[in-house]
Amino acid sequence: MKPNRVEVLAIGDELLDGRVADTNTLRLADQLSFYNIRINQRTTITDDIDVIIREIKNIAERKTELCVVSGGLGPTSDDVTAEAFAALSGEELIRDEKTIQKIKQRLQQFNRPVTENQLKQADRPKSSELLINPVGSAVGFQLKYKNCLFVALPGVPKEFDSMVNDHILQPFKNLELRPLEKKVFRSFGLFEAQVDELLSDLPKKWPVIRLGYRAHFPEIAISLKASPEHSEQLQEAQKFVREKLGKSLFSETQGGFAETLIECLKSQSKTLSLAESCSGGLAGHLLTEVPGASEVFSVGLITYSNKSKTEILGVKEDTLKKFGAVSEETVTEMANQVRSMAKTDYGLAISGIAGPGGGTKEKPVGTIWIALSLEHEIITKKLELFFDREKNKIISAHSALDLLRRRLQY
Amino acid sequence: MKPNRVEVLAIGDELLDGRVADTNTLRLADQLSFYNIRINQRTTITDDIDVIIREIKNIAERKTELCVVSGGLGPTSDDVTAEAFAALSGEELIRDEKTIQKIKQRLQQFNRPVTENQLKQADRPKSSELLINPVGSAVGFQLKYKNCLFVALPGVPKEFDSMVNDHILQPFKNLELRPLEKKVFRSFGLFEAQVDELLSDLPKKWPVIRLGYRAHFPEIAISLKASPEHSEQLQEAQKFVREKLGKSLFSETQGGFAETLIECLKSQSKTLSLAESCSGGLAGHLLTEVPGASEVFSVGLITYSNKSKTEILGVKEDTLKKFGAVSEETVTEMANQVRSMAKTDYGLAISGIAGPGGGTKEKPVGTIWIALSLEHEIITKKLELFFDREKNKIISAHSALDLLRRRLQY
Structure with missing residues (x-):
């Protein structure tokens, strides 16, 4: 049955002494939201058996129906979650034989001794139901206390997520609870406020759709969620x-920004070269994050000084003298030159003032010129940014790649 | 007086529906650790007045002496923290006149209307003590309930941190509680397990020192904390x-990895150029993250294809044919060539197989060659990495820069 009241009990000294943020609850909440289930409360406590027992009692008393317990099942002596549950109901711990074998095998593989603490990870309260951990050593378990089902899982995020899927979400599916459908759009080139403005009519037109934004600088992801019966809306x-x-929309799948550009280039059998000044190699780095980038990207020249712009890239000294390094004229020559040197279909160039120094009254920090050189055409664009150095570099590199992405994708 | 039992009450729907992680507790815990104060428990709840009141009562009942309350003081209708505290003690809310003026001014500045919800941010329970918010609109307040001092602060991290400093840490200092002294070392080139092994005697030799690690891939930060009377230890x-x-130690200050290298180059009036293959521009990006990098870095060539290695960089075709792109011979020529083309004191080169494709039996994914070219010397190094593409790139770029960093710094 779909639980009405859900809580999280997060256990671990490391969650309260500044070492680790509890991100498990965040991801669990996101997963549960697909079933229209909300987490009502989270309690974060240390690895203290009495405190664990006290809070289990409090949670059950609040008429919670499902409590996801995270952490305290590991191999160190302060991991006492299983002990606490056993003590609560006055029963003994039992050790899972298969898990013991698995733990022993793993330790032998790494030439490490089999200790009592390691074996402890196979322990669970006798009356509990064993929950298999497909990616780690510690077992999970679930048991009912009063009217609340406690599902105890290891706190290691990879193990937690995998077991949430197997032992919480899968049972929902078996109950024929149907998750919300979700669609994610990824955009570049608009601020969150602009996206919000553009989409402001959406909630009015389709009130059954849940609209959300998430900013991953410099991108904005837009998500739509709806229950399966509202598929048409x-x-x-x-x-x-x-x-x-x-x-501005570049992806409706998990595909990233650079990945989209590279896919476009590949599908059209085109190649690209880069001439970077203020972005300092970041555009090249972004492209080469994508496996297989070498099929379409062969050359990037980081010409950080004026001298290197003339000597390495062949920009005319006159152009630099007359218009400066940050100018439409210079960035045009940079793009044309790199395209011709690298013998690629497209050449992209970036030159600007990332800051914090180097600005003038005519060309303040954040002034960036970008150019795209094609066979019979040059496209240029001036950016006037107001971020810090790091973000100015990020926007510069993305904007240059985006000139070509828009051209190829639409 | 220094509190013995400390709790956090984090209030906000956004903390439980997957939108936002509560990072306030993490930073608060770190700050409190300087006073040897631990957070015993954190309770995360939604903006529900009854739930807030229930949990305030629970916290006070647990003989908590200090409870830091985060969130629910903002300008939206669901912010009810001040109301909850007022209802708890059956008193009214009062509105701070100075804050109202400040809110009105801010809104006028941005041409936005003055609404009741905006003014609500100046509200606090009548018997509470006002806590000034130096960086935002919402006031904080503190009041005693039973024997616990509740300090209610806005949840916005910038405002929260600033008010933690003013209204929690500063009073500790006024009580002449002296914070721990802290020293941070930043290292590159060792795994956390290796650092742990190297420093394993430290806690035995100086038990009064608290030793901590934090991994910021690919760096490891080592922190030492001690109370002022153990300054000598x-x-x-x-x-x-x-x-x-x-x-492996590159910094004892906040100075970053690339910053350290650039400072070394500057102080010795030396210059550097880069020839990158598998790192794809990342080394150049890292260097140019540092303001003033242009004084020492002028040229980076991303030669991603074999053809560009010969045509742009002048690596001999024979060398590529005989030894391949990922070889000591090729990376040596790359470093020598870029140094000579760019007329710099040093040339660094990187060539390897970042993965996931491109590996062979002789040269599996993760095989990386790096080289440092000096006037009469060449230093090369082979790396055999086992990370994913992204991390292989990060380690490659850092390791190349590190060849020169070690040479210059020590």
Whole structure:
């Protein structure tokens, strides 16, 4: 049955002494939201058996129906979650034989001794139900206390997530609870406030759709969620989002920004070279994060000084003297030159003032010129940014790649 | 008086629905650790007045002496923290006149209307003490309930941190509680397990020193904390850390990895150029994150294809044919060539297989060659990495820069 009241009990000294943030609850909440289930409360406590028992009692008393317990099942002596549950109901711990074998095998593989603390990870209260951990050593377990089902899972995020899926979400699916459908759009080139403005009519037109934003600088992800019976509205709302975002929309899948550009280049059998000044290699780095980038990207020249712009890249000294390094004229020559040197279909160039120093009254910090050189055409754009050095570099590199991405994708 | 039992009450729907991680507790715990104060428990709840009141009562009942309350003081209708505290003690809310003026001014500045919800941010329970918010609109307040001092602060991290400092840490200082002294060392080139092994005698030799690690891939930060009366031991332990870490230690200040290299180059009036293959521009990006990098770094060539290695960089075709792109011979030519083309004192080169594709039996994924070219010398190094593409790139770029960093710094 779908639980009405859900809590999280997060156990571990490391969660309260400044070492580790509890991100398990965050991801669990996101997963549960697909079933329209909310977490009502989270209690974070230290590895103290009396405190654990006290809080289990409090949680059950609040008429909680499902409590996900995270942590305290590991191999160190302060891991006492299983002990606490056993003590609560006055029963003994039992050790899972299969898990013991698995632990022994793993330790032997790494030439490490089999200690009592390691074996302790196979322990669970006798009356509990064993929950298999497919990716780690410690077992999980679940048991009912009063009217609350406690599901105790290891706190290691990879293990926690995997077991949430197997032992919480899967049972929901078996109950034929149908998760919300979710669609994510990824955009570049708009601020969150602009996206919000563009999509402001969406909640009015389709009140059954849950609209969300998440900013991953410099991108904005837009998510739509709806229950399966509102599938048609979800389709309509998707169309609305596509129309409103226009060319800012670069992906409707998990595909990243650079990945999208590289896919476009590959599918059109085109190649790209880069001439970077203020972005300092970041555009090249972004492209080469994508496996297989070498099929379309062969050369990037980081010409950070004026001298290197003339000597390495062949920009005319006159151009630099007359217009400066941060100018439409210079960035045009940079893009044309790198395209011709690298013999690629496209050449992209970036030159600007990332800051904090180097600004003038005419060209303040944040002035960036970008250019895209094509066979019979040059496209240039001036950016006037107001971020710090790091973000100015990020926007510069992305904007240059985006000139080409928009051209190829739409 | 220094509190014995401390709790955090984190209030906000966004903390439980997957939108936001509560990082306030993490930073508060770190700050309190300087006073040897631990957070015993954290309770995270939604913006629900009854739940807030229930948990305030629970916290006070547990003989908590200080409870830091975070969130629920903002301008939206669901912010009810002040109301909850007022209802608890059956008193009214009062509105701070100075804060109202400040809120009105801010809104006028941005041409936004003055709404009741905005003004609500100046509200606090009548019997409470006002806590000034130097960086935002919402006031904080503190009041005693039973024997516990509740300090209610806005949840916005910048405001929370600033008010923790003013209203919690500063009073400790006024009580002449002296914070622990802290020293941070930053290292590159060792795994956390290796650092742990190297420093394993430290806690035995100086039990009064608290030793901590934090991994910021690919760096490891080592921290030592001690109370002021153990200042001498702290000095000894620092010497021990320096000896044990050797050249892996690159910074004892906030100075970053690339910053350290650039400072070394500047102070010795030397210049550097880069020839990157598998790192794809990342080394250049790292260097140019540092303001003023242009004084020492002028040229980076990303030669991602074999053809560009010969045509742009002048690596001999024979060398590539005979030894391949990922070889000591090729990386040596790359470093020599870029140094000579860019007319710099040093040339660094990186060529390897970042993965996931491109590996062979002789040269598996993770095989990376790096080289440092000096006037009469060449230093090369082979790395055999086992990370994913992203991390292989990060380690490659750092390791190349590190070849020069070690040479210049020690």
